[in-house]
Amino acid sequence: MLTSRTFLKRTRAGAVRKIVREHYLRDDIGCGLGGCALCGGESRPALEARPGGAASSLCPGPHFLLPDTNLLLHQIDILEDPVITNVIILQTVLQEVRNRSAPVYKRIKDVINKQEKHFYSFTNEHHKDTYIEQEKGENSNDRNDRAIRVAVKWYSEHLQKLQMEEKVQIILLTNDRKNKEKAVEEGITAYTCEEYIKSLIANPELVDRLASLNDEGNEIETGRIIFAEHLPLSKLQQGIKSNLYLQGTFRANRENYLEATVWIHGDGEEKEIIIQGLRNLNRAVHEDIVAVELLPKAAWAAPSSVVLHDDENQNEDDVEQEEEKEKSLRTSSSNSMLRPTGRVVGIIKRNWRPFCGMLSKSQIKEARRHLFTPADRRIPRIRIETRQASTLEGQRIIVAIDGWPRNSRYPNGHFVKNLGAAGDKETETEVLLLEHDVPHQPFSQSVLSFLPKMPWSITDQDMKCREDLRHLCVCSVDPPGCTDIDDALHCRVLENGNLEVGVHIADVSHFIRPGNALDQESAKRGTTVYLCEKRIDMVPELLSSNLCSLRSNVDRLAFSCIWEMNHSAEILKTRFTKSVINSKASLTYAEAQMKIDSPSMNDDITTSLRGLNKLARILKKCRIDNGALTLSSPEVRFHMDSETHDPIDLQTKELKETNSMVEEFMLLANISVAQKIYDEFSEHALLRKHPAPPPSNYDILVKAAKSKGLEIKTDSAKALADSLDSAEFPSFPYLNTLLRILATRCMMQAVYFCSGMDNDFHHYGLASPIYTHFTSPIRRYADIIVHRLLAVAIGADCTYPDLTDKHKLADLCRNLNYRHKMAQYAQRASVAFHTQLFFKSKGVVNEEAYILFVRKNAIVVLIPKYGLEGTVFFEEKDKPKPTLLYNDEVPSLTVESTTFYTFDRVTVNIMLDASNVQHQKIRMALVEPKLVGTSVPSQATQLNSNNEPKKKKLKE
Amino acid sequence: MAGLELLSEQGFRLDGRRAGELRQLRARMGVFAQADGSAYLEQGNTKALAVVYGPHELRGSRGKAPHAQALVNCQYSMATFSTAERKRRPHGDRASAEMSLHLKQTFEAALLTRLFPRSQIDIYVQILQADGGNYCAAVNAATLALLDAGIPMRDYVCACSAGFLEDTALADLNYVEEAAGGPQLALALLPQAQHIALLELNARLHQDHLPRVLDAATQACRHLHALLDRVVREHLRDAAALLGK
Numbered sequence A: 001m002l003t004s005r006t007f008l009k010r011t012r013a014g015a016v017r018k019i020v021r022e023h024y025l026r027d028d029i030g031c032g033l034g035g036c037a038l039c040g041g042e043s044r045p046a047l048e049a050r051p052g053g054a055a056s057s058l059c060p061g062p063h064f065l066l067p068d069t070n071l072l073l074h075q076i077d078i079l080e081d082p083v084i085t086n087v088i089i090l091q092t093v094l095q096e097v098r099n100r101s102a103p104v105y106k107r108i109k110d111v112i113n114k115q116e117k118h119f120y121s122f123t124n125e126h127h128k129d130t131y132i133e134q135e136k137g138e139n140s141n142d143r144n145d146r147a148i149r150v151a152v153k154w155y156s157e158h159l160q161k162l163q164m165e166e167k168v169q170i171i172l173l174t175n176d177r178k179n180k181e182k183a184v185e186e187g188i189t190a191y192t193c194e195e196y197i198k199s200l201i202a203n204p205e206l207v208d209r210l211a212s213l214n215d216e217g218n219e220i221e222t223g224r225i226i227f228a229e230h231l232p233l234s235k236l237q238q239g240i241k242s243n244l245y246l247q248g249t250f251r252a253n254r255e256n257y258l259e260a261t262v263w264i265h266g267d268g269e270e271k272e273i274i275i276q277g278l279r280n281l282n283r284a285v286h287e288d289i290v291a292v293e294l295l296p297k298a299a300w301a302a303p304s305s306v307v308l309h310d311d312e313n314q315n316e317d318d319v320e321q322e323e324e325k326e327k328s329l330r331t332s333s334s335n336s337m338l339r340p341t342g343r344v345v346g347i348i349k350r351n352w353r354p355f356c357g358m359l360s361k362s363q364i365k366e367a368r369r370h371l372f373t374p375a376d377r378r379i380p381r382i383r384i385e386t387r388q389a390s391t392l393e394g395q396r397i398i399v400a401i402d403g404w405p406r407n408s409r410y411p412n413g414h415f416v417k418n419l420g421a422a423g424d425k426e427t428e429t430e431v432l433l434l435e436h437d438v439p440h441q442p443f444s445q446s447v448l449s450f451l452p453k454m455p456w457s458i459t460d461q462d463m464k465c466r467e468d469l470r471h472l473c474v475c476s477v478d479p480p481g482c483t484d485i486d487d488a489l490h491c492r493v494l495e496n497g498n499l500e501v502g503v504h505i506a507d508v509s510h511f512i513r514p515g516n517a518l519d520q521e522s523a524k525r526g527t528t529v530y531l532c533e534k535r536i537d538m539v540p541e542l543l544s545s546n547l548c549s550l551r552s553n554v555d556r557l558a559f560s561c562i563w564e565m566n567h568s569a570e571i572l573k574t575r576f577t578k579s580v581i582n583s584k585a586s587l588t589y590a591e592a593q594m595k596i597d598s599p600s601m602n603d604d605i606t607t608s609l610r611g612l613n614k615l616a617r618i619l620k621k622c623r624i625d626n627g628a629l630t631l632s633s634p635e636v637r638f639h640m641d642s643e644t645h646d647p648i649d650l651q652t653k654e655l656k657e658t659n660s661m662v663e664e665f666m667l668l669a670n671i672s673v674a675q676k677i678y679d680e681f682s683e684h685a686l687l688r689k690h691p692a693p694p695p696s697n698y699d700i701l702v703k704a705a706k707s708k709g710l711e712i713k714t715d716s717a718k719a720l721a722d723s724l725d726s727a728e729f730p731s732f733p734y735l736n737t738l739l740r741i742l743a744t745r746c747m748m749q750a751v752y753f754c755s756g757m758d759n760d761f762h763h764y765g766l767a768s769p770i771y772t773h774f775t776s777p778i779r780r781y782a783d784i785i786v787h788r789l790l791a792v793a794i795g796a797d798c799t800y801p802d803l804t805d806k807h808k809l810a811d812l813c814r815n816l817n818y819r820h821k822m823a824q825y826a827q828r829a830s831v832a833f834h835t836q837l838f839f840k841s842k843g844v845v846n847e848e849a850y851i852l853f854v855r856k857n858a859i860v861v862l863i864p865k866y867g868l869e870g871t872v873f874f875e876e877k878d879k880p881k882p883t884l885l886y887n888d889e890v891p892s893l894t895v896e897s898t899t900f901y902t903f904d905r906v907t908v909n910i911m912l913d914a915s916n917v918q919h920q921k922i923r924m925a926l927v928e929p930k931l932v933g934t935s936v937p938s939q940a941t942q943l944n945s946n947n948e949p950k951k952k953k954l955k956e
Numbered sequence B: 001m002a003g004l005e006l007l008s009e010q011g012f013r014l015d016g017r018r019a020g021e022l023r024q025l026r027a028r029m030g031v032f033a034q035a036d037g038s039a040y041l042e043q044g045n046t047k048a049l050a051v052v053y054g055p056h057e058l059r060g061s062r063g064k065a066p067h068a069q070a071l072v073n074c075q076y077s078m079a080t081f082s083t084a085e086r087k088r089r090p091h092g093d094r095a096s097a098e099m100s101l102h103l104k105q106t107f108e109a110a111l112l113t114r115l116f117p118r119s120q121i122d123i124y125v126q127i128l129q130a131d132g133g134n135y136c137a138a139v140n141a142a143t144l145a146l147l148d149a150g151i152p153m154r155d156y157v158c159a160c161s162a163g164f165l166e167d168t169a170l171a172d173l174n175y176v177e178e179a180a181g182g183p184q185l186a187l188a189l190l191p192q193a194q195h196i197a198l199l200e201l202n203a204r205l206h207q208d209h210l211p212r213v214l215d216a217a218t219q220a221c222r223h224l225h226a227l228l229d230r231v232v233r234e235h236l237r238d239a240a241a242l243l244g245k
């Protein structure tokens, strides 16, 4: 089996070391062809013996395709198309892709796993006939290109030996001119991707999806050079080491396309460098990792406050005009405002993703090149080539960037996908998912392959290390319509008179094993995202809504946290166990409340609930006495029309006592588990902390309360909680809620972290010294890790290397925090969109509102009826500006003769502003109190399409 | 940069082996004339030299020596040039001391020590090049050296390591695979009787997975047994041919 071996010598950075590795070359690697007589037939043939595939005018006969690395990296959109089948992916190519782009690697792996695509990955580097050594003077790229050609030759000879009736060709696809020339010299049929795709007879639309790539080196120099050359990576790294350049993340300015900041990730200290002007920005795109050179102090600039959007209808590379604008940035800035300013000298890593947006059709009728305007203002416009411009007009489309040549004002890209008409509900949902980077593709075959086979039942194997708790009277309490039930509870009186309380959490980590595709996908998604009428699951539905969901009257695997408590809710004993439960009832909060409240009911479930409720009250009191905060945020729910799924009404979520009952035990379980995993794994426990906000955060709250004659103390969480409790205003009962909403805004974000990487564990909001997430593993990945840690701690499951690697855990936390933040934004965007739909159908309305914040030129109001927040501006472009007087101390804003304070009651006029198709928004205007000149009359007015109020932010 | 992919989707390890395959084994017996027994063995790039003296009279203090059986004295060391970075101390460090103890335990289980009361058997093993599975190569080399010396044993002692990665048991780990930090099991087996002379596990592994990993290691040991047996028989044939002349 082991034919021969060779030695590979490698050196690593730092000291030169000679590393000798064995390499066994094999003769038992099959060609992947169904029923191949020479290879003894694959167990799962990937390639069709008689390859179908699209008819091509270049090679009319049956053929296999073999792409090289760059082609795979850049044209993955093409390869994913169902038209392209029977492709051989070499190990050489796959490995290079893996090193160069994780997203593309994942995509190609998914394609390979799709049987109907007939992709075969050929392990050429271990094959005795296709492995080659790097020759002297040959760089690794050339070596890999040669390896690819050798493999192609091997395949053609192999196919010839098979003597099939119909000759099957093998075609090398490469966009590299030199490689192609060499291939043709060696007698290999090679085409560029463009040649091949254009030759496809029946599929002209594929051409649009071609990445427009011209080799950097072979670029035809047309037009004049706009940008300075990017320095090669090696030079950049040298420069960074010698402090000549700085490395950082490029962040484009949302309001000004000619300005950006680069966040320098130095050792400990973080600083920002301003980049101004097209040439200095030098083709960097938002989120790229770039190298920056600082300009001399004389050339430093101040962050400009000008709003500049690149949406004039210019189609030409009109650089002079840009220079004019750049000048406008520099004028009038005092020396104290100057900040370090620099220019981009090179790109260390591109972070391009596919972008959503709309086509700005070229005015030239027959033009094929058009500009695409991304929805995200931080992304430059992209030039694409398409023949379907008229069909794509008014549609939301996705475009990928392919490159940005030095002579082009805009980057070049290609059309990827049409999402549908702008304004359409499904399209917009898709857009907001894409823009918030929420992974929402259907789960791939390789992910689904790790699901348990149905019909599923609990086996004896599953019962190992598991307690049978099916006899307990367990029930779940959730919001109505909940299908992913994470948690269930029970409470019973023990023989010694104490109470036993159990929290049972779906045992998701039983089904999701570490490291497999299912696990990786869930880890990547990080959280389930709940939109107004859609849920994007973190785990496939079979798990989320069935096998893991703790539904009533079925046996389900659970992870239980069981306490023995006395009647004053003091914990006497805590124990954790994997278990099997059989929930006796799935209740809604209202149903549970009704059971507790009706004296006639005395069944087991009700007794259990009453016991829980009683304990929960005590627990809550203790917690609040300890200084936990009860904050408020207006939560909104839409009533959807059951047929059209349009929002017909909004309501704020109502909280029942049972809500807080369930919450109380979840908190308790989370704290108990946090303590346990931290005791067991002090270095790599996944915990959650909530830092105390810096005192200055509270200024706005304290000042606002003062203006109403109330005092809010903020020296500790306890003082804050107490003063919020006592802040009552008899004539204004809603004031307390407003104060709590405002207090919420002063808080910091709670985050996941790895215990070995941090010292501060405190959870400020809950007033707990330690906290984690254990209770929702169906919808949060953090909980899955916590389950795994706990399972190892109690000896119910095994550990794996990544679980005990604190750096990997810290990376994971970073991703989870990011995903949670994005999910939250996506949720808000979804609420915002549905609010727009709602007001679209409702027309213009006047509603009562309260002022939450006073700004320099506007007030931010909250409309309690809809839980909707909006900004009322007092300046409009084409109208005379009213005199504004802002007082920071109180805070208040005087407009002409009317003064606005925080918490004032006003009436506003709400309507949908659809003047910009890509950025629709709710517009608010003041009705009461009346202002001279600015207040709108109560009836609807025609909107002026020039109005461009600032983007409104909607918060829950 | 993505880390190393130790096991590809197609089921190949970095060096081209499949999960259950062993590295190439080469061995020679009787490499030193002065010693009672000696052997040189390569398991892939791990190279070990074993030398055996005895049984001979006890040397040094007799206090600790057992009365009814022979004392097995093992010394394990690594050549300074055996690893990528030069080693400072070839032997006497903690790792070597531990390894010596392991070897002692292994061979006490396999040697018929009761045949030689009040005597001593010395086993010296040196790793000339380390590329994973040092203990296993040391055991296998020592077995051949003991056979060369003609010291009675219950059976061959065959040792092989096994690891566990992505739900797959890997046999005979090389250095890169060991360095990845997954659980690693070292098994020294008396193959015919299926007796375990030594079993060591260096990281947590769930008991559910243990049978699979153990099975992989056992299979590997059996395979090694066949290979070692062939080496011994070839050596005997050559020796017999020499005598015949």
Ligand SMILES: [Zn+2]
Binding pocket: A030, A031, A032, A033, A036, A037, A038, A039, A158
């Ligand atoms: Zn074949």
